[in-house]
Amino acid sequence: MSYERFIAWRHLRSKRTSFLSTITLIAILGVFLGVTALTSVVAVTGGFEEAFRERVLGVNSHLMVIKYGVDFRDYREIQEEIDEIEGVSATSPFILHEMIATHGNLSAGILIKGIDPATAQSVSDLPKYTLEPGVVSELEFERFPADGQVKQPRILIGHTLAERLGAERGDVIQVTSPLESLDPGKWSSKSSAPSSRQFEVAGIYRSGFHQYDNRMVMVDYQALQDFFNQGDTVTGVDVRVDDVFGVGAIASQLRRDLPEGRFRVMDWRQLNHNLFTSLGLQRLVLAVLFCFIVLVASFNIVCTLIMIVLEKNKDIAILKSMGATNWGVMKTFIYQGAVVGFVGTASGLVGGLAVCLTIKHTSFGLDPSIYMIDHLPVRMLPLEFAMVGLVSMAISLLATVGPSWWASRLNPVDGLRYD
Incomplete structure (x- = not known):
């Protein structure tokens, strides 16, 4: 020393x-x-x-590709193009609308998301937040059944919204939209009454994020297409990537590869930029x-x-x-x-x-x-x-x-x- x-x-x-x-x-x-x-x-x-x-990433995807306008009919071709990009692990179509949910005398504004139950589980971790196992698959809706009998569509809601509406699994809630149709061919200058449909509560999820649990609900996207009398159109495509922190590079590549001026590409950072x-x-x-x-x-x-x-x-x-x-x-x-x-x-x-x-x-x-x-x-x-x-x-x-x-x-x- x-x-x-x-x-x-x-x-x-x-x-x-x-x-x-x-x-x-x-x-x-x-x-x-x-x-x-x-x-x-x-x-x-x-x-x-x-x-x-x-x-945020548990309920949503890492990246969203949205087409400007309401006529997104070629989404399957876009999905195939996106799937070929290195670093992309899965894609799934979705539809988004703002509506009103009613159960008894209680009502609440909701953001309803139409998902494909078969592929939605590959672009998000939604199943691990549901209180009942396998409930996402129960949302499947057959728009054109072989027997011609269209069954009542089912809906997945957040636990905070369920408490606000007093709804439980198996209950029926009414979903109302001010738009009768999103098909541009049916638009007119005349006023139209709000359209509504009943959905059975398939299950309840708890993400731990108040904004989602209090407002966002999920249904089969074909149920929303049927609700609005739409053809085979969607709002956009959810994309999941291998590296969540490398999503910016994939987003930039999509902006270059997709037709310019037709699509908007947003990653999870942009969607929650302020937060x-x-x-x-x-x-x-x-x-x-x-x-x-x-x-x-x-x-x-x-x-x-x-x-x-x-x-x-x-x-x-x-x-x-x-x-x-x-x-x-x-x-x-x-x-x-x-x-x-x-x-x-x-x-x-x-x-x-x-x-x-x-x-x-x-x-x-x-x-x-x-x-x-x-x-x-x-x-x-x-x-x-x-x-x-x-x-x-x-x-x-x-x-x-x-x-x-x-x-x-x-x-x-x-x-x-x-x-």
């Missing part, structure tokens, strides 16, 4: 001056609290971002603010080292008169500050991990109408913890430079003048 480390360790362990020991403990405690708070904030904000992404931009900005701001806690704590390290320099003025003079270099004296105090920063950072990381585990295993109920999810999520990544530790140590080491440099510049004559 070099003499710089030996002296630094002796200074930190010295019990002769209880005041300095107290200052050192306060400096360690400050770094501990700052790192604990920073790791907790990074984990919770990262958990929110991951939870929203999982909920994820807001989450990213909040995470950055909170991380910067809590970094200031560590920065403030580093001033305790500065104060500790200054107090040690003032107390050890004579000892520094003796060391320099014995041949210690300015760099050797500077390293002595840098080591002391580094030990304080390391102990505070290490204990802070352990404290942050404990806080995150407590949050993860404790039920902190959130109001989904405000926070959009019903629990407090946490994402603990070793890389993020390591980054927090590196930032804390960097701040702590920078805090030692000033006092250490001052100590190294002391004149031995000034330290021994009055002895």
Whole structure:
């Protein structure tokens, strides 16, 4: 062990001056609290971002291809073209409309999505959010049955919407649209009465994302075609890709390959741009603010080292008169500050991990109408913890430079003048 480390360790362990020991403990405690708070904030904000992404991509696809206008009849050919692109794992057609659902005396505005039960499960994780297994397959609707008897279509609704309407599995709800038909050939200037149809509740899903559970419902897309007296047309095509974070490259390729001006291609980031931009900005701001806690704590390290320099003025003079270099004296105090920063950072990381585990295993109920999810999520990544530790140590080491440099510049004559 070099003499710089030996002296630094002796200074930190010295019990002769209880005041300095107290200052050192306060400096360690400050770094501990700052790192604990920073790791907790990074984990919770990262958990929110991951939870929203999982909920959004659990019910929806990674990418949507929508044709301008309402006459999207060549969707099967478009699907085949999209399936040939490298990185695309599945496609499925869909129809979207805004309607009103009624059960008894209760009504609610809904976003009804017509899906293909046979392929929809390959472009989303919807089945794992349903309360009844295999319910997505039960949505299948035969528009032109062989016996000519069209059966009542079935519908899948979110649990929050089910509570609002007082509906359960097996109940019948009425879906009403202000549009009698979306076939341009049947449009006229005359007003038309709203069209409606009854749907049997096939099941209930719980995605954990309030906007979906409260508003979005699913039916067989052929049931919507029959509802609006449409031909074989859809709104667009859902696309699932192998790499959810590489969806931008596939979206760009689709924009180049598909006929220009006829289709709109939107990935999950564009569809939820405001949400994820807001989450990213909040995470950055909170991380910067809590970094200031560590920065403030580093001033305790500065104060500790200054107090040690003032107390050890004579000892520094003796060391320099014995041949210690300015760099050797500077390293002595840098080591002391580094030990304080390391102990505070290490204990802070352990404290942050404990806080995150407590949050993860404790039920902190959130109001989904405000926070959009019903629990407090946490994402603990070793890389993020390591980054927090590196930032804390960097701040702590920078805090030692000033006092250490001052100590190294002391004149031995000034330290021994009055002895």
